[in-house]
Amino acid sequence: MNKKKTTNKRKIRRAPTESDVARLAGVSQSAVSRAFTKGASIAKATREKIIAAARELGYHPNLLARSLATRRSNIIALAIANLENPFYAQVAQQLSAQLRETGRHILLFTSSIYDETDPMLERALSYQADALIMTATKASEQLADQFKKAGVPIVQINRESKIAGVSTVWGENYRAGKVAASHFLKKNHKNFAFVAGTKISSTSHMRQQGYIETLAKNNIKNVQIVYGEYSFEGAANAARKLFNSKNPPDAIFCASDYMAFGVLEVARREFALKIPIDVAIIGVDDVPEASHSAYDLTTFSQPAAALAKEAISIVDKMIANPNRRAIRTEVAGELIIRGSTRR
């Protein structure tokens, strides 16, 4: 097993192919192919002989050649705006783990805000990706068009789309806001604020709608709204604005956990506010840090694993039936009550 074989050195060292294995096993090249195709009709003895030969040579089937022949690459393109956002990192991790179960892998397309993303994502087509999953980014109409022409489905996680061909999966954004408002109301809060993400984020909008509409139903109309730009520091600045206002809030709903962390820190450290007595805070996502003792954040969950699962399920359906209309699914979340809200 471990003996070094100095024999059969070939001049140019290239990876062994089916033909090499066939030669060693004394069978045809097609037999080798069958040995590695499950469900193919091949005698058990032949297969074993082939597997042994393959192992001896260190043979690994060339998946690119296979893809060329089968027109299925088992590559899923993942466009991810910002890997450094732990929520999306978690989604990516989940996608990767779940896709692996069906032998598929992720080809990564990261982008900064400044990039022209279209030409970049067209490369996914060149790589013959079976599908494109996008997180926190939207497909342009032109891009969607190209993908539709190529028969490659697109599914967006956490972003709406008005484009006909684009499928979407998202969390319960409206309900997140609604539930947050209800919870605050139940705990007798009086002054409400909302820390939004960005102005263009449909996700943030929906959360805001659920929040203010629920408050409005309870005759609360003056909800302060500030923008945290979906970042810790942005939210920290927004929080400073809120706490310095003439009417500082005692209940703050934030469109993401990360922004909630920023608000929480500023409240505690810069304004010496007690949480949840002086001010209560609710986030959205339930990232791992939310449960850390440092934050102990009440939050409306947006389960990365479920989002990933649903996205993959949509991909599978679209591949199975390419003429199918885009699929839009909502994934349920729930309010996880922790120490940043009153008991």
Added chain:
Amino acid sequence: MNKKKTTNKRKIRRAPTESDVARLAGVSQSAVSRAFTKGASIAKATREKIIAAARELGYHPNLLARSLATRRSNIIALAIANLENPFYAQVAQQLSAQLRETGRHILLFTSSIYDETDPMLERALSYQADALIMTATKASEQLADQFKKAGVPIVQINRESKIAGVSTVWGENYRAGKVAASHFLKKNHKNFAFVAGTKISSTSHMRQQGYIETLAKNNIKNVQIVYGEYSFEGAANAARKLFNSKNPPDAIFCASDYMAFGVLEVARREFALKIPIDVAIIGVDDVPEASHSAYDLTTFSQPAAALAKEAISIVDKMIANPNRRAIRTEVAGELIIRGSTRR
């Protein structure tokens, strides 16, 4: 341009190929290939005619077919233990951005601790990856062997390797510990502790060595060492142990920023310690959060961008000369002084 053409519908909708483009442009298929190969000899007029035809058809070169023909996939496999660790997410982001500049992309291989990683990573060979970059994981000897046989270089970021064929890039681990110790000494600290990562982490070991050896040179021998398991909560627990001990430290060096955050929170919230007066803290990495006002952490940087750049540079060298010996490079970091240490 935007008119819908209902003509030339083919029965089975498949992506257009070079032959399709050739037919439309009235040239040979090889001419089309040349039009998309830079440096190929082709008349300007021909090329333009071809590009126009390609655009009309929505042609995207099939990179898998190209890879098969050229034996270069332009795919780099990235094995990443834990994408949710922001430092490694940052490294992944950097790698992705930098590789894109040379038209290469990342095929993602995530793993949980429980996985058998070898069979998973062998798939990188099947995908004909041009190289394998690993972060926070080590290649087994068998894996390294297989890759060497296939002529595919492996480079590890942030993990040592004793295996001959494996290249490595790492930060200045020993120096991180040394500099942290010196800084504490300069600020007149008396009681020192080290929050290590895991027992098996060579990175953590090196940092520890630099720290305790520097302290030892200054006649400080009793350094408390606890394990934070490279996690926020693990470090929080370790910190509780330290602050509850008979001789609580006034200077704590942590093998990662994330652990430093855990320590910092526990110090502040559970033990009401003032930072940096009662206890000073230094981390390693300089993740984005380190500069947040919540933490304002003094830390020894480990620049993700530089690590990524160096890793790619090694990959390129190894590909250019496959018989070359493994390359091992250290990437410089520096102490970033912030508010968690005394002025």
Added chain:
DNA sequence: CTGAAAGCGCTTACAG
């Protein structure tokens, strides 16, 4: 500068 042809390493009807 251009085209015809072989080859990259697979899969998959087809015939036996």
Added chain:
DNA sequence: CTGAAAGCGCTTACAG
């Protein structure tokens, strides 16, 4: 159950 052969969509000597 097995092999010979065509084809997947490219690149690249070779000849002109």
